[in-house]
Amino acid sequence: xxxxxxxxxxxxxxxxxxxxxxxxxxxxxxxxxxxxxxxxxxxxxxxxxxxxxxxxxxxxxxxxxxxxxxxxxxxxxxxxxxxxxxxxxxxxxxxxxxxxxxxxxxxxxxxxxxxxxxxxxxxxxxxxxxxxxxxxxxxxxxxxxxxxxxxxxxxxxxxxxxxxxxxxxxxxxxxxxxxxxxxxxxxxxxxxxxxxxxxxxxxxxxxxxxxxxxxxxxxxxxxxxxxxxxxxxxxxxxxxxxxxxxxxxxxxxxxxxxxxxxxxxxxxxxxxxxxxxxxxxxxxxxxxxxxxxxxxxxxxxxxxxxxxxxxxxxxxxxxxxxxxxxxxxxxxxxxxxxxxxxxxxxxxxxxxxxxxxxxxxxxxxxxxxxxxxxxxxxxxxxxxxxxxxxxxxxxxxxxxxxxxxxxxxxxxxxxxxxxxxxxxxxxxxxxxxxxxxxxxxxxxxxxxxxxxxxxxxxxxxxxxxxxxxx
Numbered sequence: 001x002x003x004x005x006x007x008x009x010x011x012x013x014x015x016x017x018x019x020x021x022x023x024x025x026x027x028x029x030x031x032x033x034x035x036x037x038x039x040x041x042x043x044x045x046x047x048x049x050x051x052x053x054x055x056x057x058x059x060x061x062x063x064x065x066x067x068x069x070x071x072x073x074x075x076x077x078x079x080x081x082x083x084x085x086x087x088x089x090x091x092x093x094x095x096x097x098x099x100x101x102x103x104x105x106x107x108x109x110x111x112x113x114x115x116x117x118x119x120x121x122x123x124x125x126x127x128x129x130x131x132x133x134x135x136x137x138x139x140x141x142x143x144x145x146x147x148x149x150x151x152x153x154x155x156x157x158x159x160x161x162x163x164x165x166x167x168x169x170x171x172x173x174x175x176x177x178x179x180x181x182x183x184x185x186x187x188x189x190x191x192x193x194x195x196x197x198x199x200x201x202x203x204x205x206x207x208x209x210x211x212x213x214x215x216x217x218x219x220x221x222x223x224x225x226x227x228x229x230x231x232x233x234x235x236x237x238x239x240x241x242x243x244x245x246x247x248x249x250x251x252x253x254x255x256x257x258x259x260x261x262x263x264x265x266x267x268x269x270x271x272x273x274x275x276x277x278x279x280x281x282x283x284x285x286x287x288x289x290x291x292x293x294x295x296x297x298x299x300x301x302x303x304x305x306x307x308x309x310x311x312x313x314x315x316x317x318x319x320x321x322x323x324x325x326x327x328x329x330x331x332x333x334x335x336x337x338x339x340x341x342x343x344x345x346x347x348x349x350x351x352x353x354x355x356x357x358x359x360x361x362x363x364x365x366x367x368x369x370x371x372x373x374x375x376x377x378x379x380x381x382x383x384x385x386x387x388x389x390x391x392x393x394x395x396x397x398x399x400x401x402x403x404x405x406x407x408x409x410x411x412x413x414x415x416x417x418x419x420x421x422x423x424x425x426x427x428x429x430x431x432x433x434x435x436x437x438x439x440x441x442x443x444x445x446x447x448x449x450x451x452x453x454x455x456x457x458x459x460x461x462x463x464x465x466x467x468x469x470x
Contacts, residue, residue: 039138040162044169052177056191067428075424080132082417089410105206116196140413163390171318220249248402269466277412279457285419288443324386344387351380360437
């Protein structure tokens with residue numbers, strides 16, 4: 001709610017903005033950054049809504065209860081997200097950042113309604129795939145857009161708003177699910193209302209986006225320097241920032257509008273940077289975060305909580321995630337992203353290993369053990385959402401040189417969704433065969449592997465050296 005209030009406050013401030021020019025922390029930039037971050041909020045809401053809705057969808061009188069059906073319903077959106085992120089490579093440059101964001105909002109609204117009206121599992125799976133196209137596009141577009149509308153000194157802060165919005169979107173989804181599931185626990189079609197509620201922020205994004213500017217850097221790429229110059233001034237860019245953007249744009253134009261893959265694969269620095277981006281995208285999901293964000297209700301029911309208790313357990317999960325990312329905001333802005341990533345992954349190893357042991361051995365009485373499971377889950381989420389997730393989004397927005405940023409960012413984001421898709425698809429099957437304890441020990445070792453990958457491909461010195469070649 002606070003996030004939405006800040007958008008409304010920014011809207012009012014923008015509408016009353018003085019014409020004399022931008023001021024420090026000007027309201028136009030604030031409004032623009034919050035509206036763009038709504039794309040992250042949509043991302044968070046629709047990836048989180050399935051956690052809780054799936055409990056009702058899986059009832060015998062609804063769409064299906066087999067683990068394979070659950071996996072397909074959850075992962076269909078994620079598969080669409082992968083293709084949507086890849087499409088951003090072309091669409092963001094061809095349509096412009098603003099128009100693409102508006103198309104995302106429109107498709108999101110239509111697909112959300114289709115999900116709510118689905119007559120069978122395959123219709124829901126298809127609708128969630130289409131919905132995923134818009135969510136995936138937004139997941140790649142929003143950080144890119146935020147980076148390009150922000151002066152250099154404010155880029156980290158504004159890009160981090162997208163990561164915060166994702167978690168707040170998930171918290172909102174969990175809260176709406178818990179309220180609706182508690183008010184109508186015996187009305188199994190309540191999952192339709194849970195999904196339909198996602199149309200509200202999509203419509204809000206479409207309306208508010210009419211007042212934001214296109215990316216000034218995109219205008220430079222279109223050789224519209226007058227438009228770019230006016231927007232740079234309105235957003236508060238310094239002369240130095242403007243000069244750097246102009247130089248980057250000239251280099252991008254000189255290299256051609258299409259990605260030169262021959263040049264990329266014949267350049268060791270470019271290959272390393274692409275590998276680094278793909279690795280960072282893989283690390284974000286291989287940590288196991290979305291097994292909790294998508295299947296939290298299933299996990300909590302399997303460890304002994306009822307359906308009502310699992311829904312409110314999800315709210316606790318979302319609340320901890322939100323507090324963690326808000327609390328870690330200044331840490332992420334001030335400390336090295338590469339160091340924070342290693343610290344977060346190391347902490348994940350400890351928390352997931354402990355979680356697996358508690359689930360396997362049940363050292364306490366059932367009620368106390370359930371509380372202990374929730375505490376450990378909360379700790380895991382706090383480090384993942386406070387350190388690992390925002391750090392990976394931050395790295396993907398800043399680690400590539402300007403002329404490779406759109407393409408490499410989209411490919412790296414697609415890797416996030418591909419890894420997410422595989423994990424979402426097989427998790428119900430894994431948990432049916434290995435149990436919750438067995439699955440979390442797998443993710444414990446996955447995080448150990450991610451620490452090794454981060455040391456090679458998320459090395460600050462090596463990334464900067466490779467980027468300097470362009």
